[in-house]
Amino acid sequence: DAGVIQSPRHEVTEMGQEVTLRCKLISGHNSLFWYRQTMMRGLELLIYFNNNVPIDDSGMPEDRFSAKMPNASFSTLKIQPSEPRDSAVYFCASSFLTGTGNYEQFFGPGTRLTVL
Amino acid sequence: QQPVQSPQAVILREGEDAVINCSSSKALYSVHWYRQKHGEAPVFLMILLKGGEQKGHDKISASFNEKKQQSSLYLTASQLSYSGTYFCGTGGHSGGGADGLTFGKGTHLIIQP
Numbered sequence: 001d002a003g004v005i006q007s008p009r010h011e012v013t014e015m016g017q018e019v020t021l022r023c024k025l026i027s028g029h030n031s032l033f034w035y036r037q038t039m040m041r042g043l044e045l046l047i048y049f050n051n052n053v054p055i056d057d058s059g060m061p062e063d064r065f066s067a068k069m070p071n072a073s074f075s076t077l078k079i080q081p082s083e084p085r086d087s088a089v090y091f092c093a094s095s096f097l098t099g100t101g102n103y104e105q106f107f108g109p110g111t112r113l114t115v116l
Numbered sequence: 117q118q119p120v121q122s123p124q125a126v127i128l129r130e131g132e133d134a135v136i137n138c139s140s141s142k143a144l145y146s147v148h149w150y151r152q153k154h155g156e157a158p159v160f161l162m163i164l165l166k167g168g169e170q171k172g173h174d175k176i177s178a179s180f181n182e183k184k185q186q187s188s189l190y191l192t193a194s195q196l197s198y199s200g201t202y203f204c205g206t207g208g209h210s211g212g213g214a215d216g217l218t219f220g221k222g223t224h225l226i227i228q229p
Contacts, residue, residue, distance in 0.1 A: 107158050
């Protein structure tokens with residue numbers, strides 16, 4: 001069974017350009033999380049969805065960031081316009097809440113974004 | 117608020133034991149432990165839900181003290197493959213679904229032969 005799929009794996013862009021990161025959830029999962037990792041700030045939660053509904057976007061740094069789930073298995077994270085300080089590894093993770101309260105989060109391989 | 121992990125780093129010889137602590141100033145519903153190797157994604161180790169339970173598999177176990185708002189990860193008879201950065205992630209108030217996690221800054225574990 002395929003894991004979480006992210007694309008692109010690497011993205012290099014110039015300041016001011018629009019960047020779109022993509023994520024495909026594991027089949028059957030109903031929760032989607034976007035995290036960002038940098039040396040300075042560590043692993044930060046940006047936003048997460050349960051059953052396609054955004055639950056908490058308080059981690060989204062600015063209005064330049066937006067995330068959507070156009071369907072139950074796919075999500076995009078858009079940065080417009082991008083800035084050098086957005087350079088980071090962006091992970092998406094998916095999970096399924098079981099009856100026991102377990103919701104292991106499966107992380108995708110990440111997208112390494114460099115904004116010049 | 118971000119949970120606090122200690123120690124920040126630890127170097128062990130193969131076969132030695134380690135304890136990694138995670139504490140929070142907020143009431144906890146769940147604590148998740150992940151391990152990340154350099155250049156890779158975090159990988160789930162275990163989740164502990166409120167109730168003071170202890171879990172484990174193989175030689176890695178964890179405890180969760182709800183009253184003290186802290187969790188500890190225990191690695192016994194460490195193996196070279198245990199090297200990496202360990203993160204605890206805390207979930208909040210889940211009632212209707214999965215929670216996004218607030219991660220600590222991580223504990224770097226180096227196992228030497």
